[in-house]
Amino acid sequence: MSEPKRQQQAMIRNFSIIAHIDHGKSTLADRILEYTGALSNREKQEQFLDSMDLERERGITIKLQSVRLPYRAKDGKEYILNLIDTPGHVDFSYEVSRSLAACEGALLVVDASQGVEAQTLANVYLALDNDLEILPVINKVDLPSAEPERVREEIEEVIGLDASEAVMASAKAGIGTEEILEKIVNEIPPPEGDPDSPLKALIYDSIYDAYRGVITYIRVVDGSIKKGMKIRMMATGKEFEVTEVGVFAPGPIRREELTVGEVGFMVASIKNVKDTRVGDTITDAVHPASEPLPGYQPINPMVFSGMYPVNSADYGDLREALEKLELNDASLRYEPETSGALGFGFRCGFLGLLHMEIIQERIEREFGIPLITTAPSVIFHVYKTDGTRVEIENPTHMPPQQEIENVEEPYVQAAIMVPNDFVGAVMELCQSKRGNYRDMQYLDANRVNIVYDLPLAEIVYDFFDQLKSGTKGYASFDYELIGYKSSNLVKMDILLNGEPVDALSFIVHRDKAYHRGRALVEKLKELIPRQMFEVPVQATIGNKVVARETIRAQRKNVLAKCYGGDISRKRKLLEKQKEGKRRMKAVGNVEVPQEAFMAVLQMDDDKK
């Protein structure tokens, strides 16, 4: 009975593609789809894998896709290739590791001019952790700037992979596609696993569908899953009845069952993506597996910020928007919070800055709700003098200075790859961001990998922007959380017109407090339009004012001339003025524009 399954199992190859942004992952995926006939030219969208508008605009993958490709190899046999996509950003590295865990092999795509980047390296390590067979592909070899030999050496030296067999490809020009497919068939092992064991299927993503509920993307490791089966999620213990299974080819196609080694989807009237957690194991509720698959971790947001509607009337709509986004995003957290300055809103937790920006942009764009987002913060561990410990994810909740014994903040280990010339700039930046030097390796004559331990709070502050500008965009960057360390941190408050604005409070290292306070009040002076009265802007620690600026009063605002014919034009001017006002939030008597709440991120105080 299981013999046909074993035969099929031998013909399956599960793989993903690891590549840095712009190194050609999506184009290569398109070529493979075309070559195997899974995607006819007619139905071909520019880049199949990145299906959300936002993904395409930013060139990143947020939601994963997979596709099942039939391929008749040169040996005359018919293979089933499953291409599983991986997200392309450090915020989503756990998701990457789970989708890699669903594969036996990976294509490592490296740009023939750019070489290996930090992101790529991080993902290769994840792939090696999962014992994947890695097939190097040097892409864009047809460009004039291509240096495939240098890149080949770099792959060998930096990653320690044998790249002598690397495929020289140009996804754009369609060069090397067949060679890649042959290598997939010949070098990536077929899936192991026992068709007769109790079901174990790995969840590597899920999406919410308004009609069918949650669609869970799975890889069957042992046993098989079919319609009507009672299943259990091993981490959450939740049980469901399977209503549908199928594969993507590339459109969804229903199947009787999914068996060992197969990749596809499963529907089971699940209402919330939080019930199908990435990395969890699905098993048979009646004959459960004894052990889940290794590697599951509950997802914990690392970055927090407040999201408030500009118009308080939009609060209900904002809640609805978050509910809808949450259906599709198991890592998004939110809970209601109230700010003295901003009114009712939500404290939201994200995997990282990009994740935060994506959610913010989707709320504004897809739901049409103008938002005020407060500066991102991390979770601080505060040990109080009374012996208790509190976790602070909103600076406003920081206990008074005299009740604090000690504060710890999260640290990450960051790997930064740059051309030689920028080593000085990067080290200077890391030092200014309170980094501790760990290591430095020369990857080749021109490129260096620099390793620093850095406070996460500094990363979410403006590290990315400064790294980018300090290295002319040549640096690539990756990090992982390494734990908490004690730091001399203080809470800084901002007062507008004498009133503290809770949404502008932030936590900062004492040594940087003065500079940052000064820079922030200057920036706020620039961003907040003049009001009808003078507005002092102060930065304080405890009761001590460390910086002060004054926004001078606006003294008049009137159209000098207005006759009959002018009225249409004047209306336009007045409408513009009114629209500007709509995007502002009244804090006490002061009208504050949206950007001001993010101002703390827009300063380059460390350059002074």
Add this chain to the structure above:
Amino acid sequence: MTPGAVYIHIPFCTHKCHYCDFTAYVVGGQPVDDYLDALEREMARTAAEVPPGRIHSIFIGGGTPTVLEPQQLEKLFNDIRRHFPDRAPGIEFTVEANPGTTDPSKLAVMREGGVNRLSFGAQTFRPDLLTKIGRVHTVDDIGHSVEQARAAGIDNLSLDLMFGLPEQRVADMEVALDRSLELEPAHFSVYSLKVEQGTVFHKQWLQGELPLPTEDDELEMYQLTRRRLEAAGYHQYEVSNFSRPGMESKHNATYWLNEPYYGLGAGAHGYVGGWRHQNVKGVSEYIRLTREKRPIADSHRVPFVEEMENHLILGLRLLDGLDTRVFRRRYGRDLGDVFGPVVDDLLRRGFLHTEGERLALTETGLLFGNEVFASFLGEAVI
């Protein structure tokens, strides 16, 4: 309601000023006679479509209407009389003039044609400043023109002054006020400079080469104007307008009361039968179109809500404010029902005050008029 006011645009000038974004072309080489013929055609078509009733005010603006030669002026006045024959006894008939462009023969024709008010664009009394803003008249031309007008029997005179000009100081404004008060006009319009797109000033401003006075100085010029004119017996009846008692501009009141008017000539705006329209701006296109139809570039029916908003935006510019009973009569709604929350908010914040049935700007409201006007947009409760 048939319009009781007529605006006629003469789009020619001897020279284009650096702040001007009106429809105006330098007169040399322009087909002025053809234009006047076209204007006559437009009058005929307009009067046929919307037959005029009794006319209370006529305003010929520009450009510089006084660049027309006496016989051209004469033709224009005859055409106006023919197509808009029914004149109210106290009609106000104004022609805009630049100092130095009037002479006794033109003035005689004007008086003959029924003109009884002249509005002179004096702007400033500092000679180098006049040059800098692109004016071609001299300080002496101003007094001279005023004298000539009076000699010709036209003594209802208005002077335009400007403040907030590049390099202008408060002291310059003081001189301008002193010198123009000596001329004892019946009326003043005092405007602050607004740098409009497409002007010489805008170009200079973009290049950072327009040394505008500070906001404090500009405000001081305005307040100085208000104090000096008030002290000299002129009362401020609108944001930018001052007059001797009873000498307020009737024509402009049409605009501020949101009442209809005919608008004729290239680039002119009109408000007739609930529609606002603008004519084509180009002279030759204007001439060509009038052969076939009314030379309208675009027009829109003013929606009810917009009409009420306009009523407030325009009406509150008058320092006496607006009469809520007139509002109710005209729109069939109580102002309080339509704009209650906005009005309450503005009253509370001290931008507006009420006096009997009238609603008007306070001193603060006057300086922050835009805040007040903008706050009505989109807020009507229907």
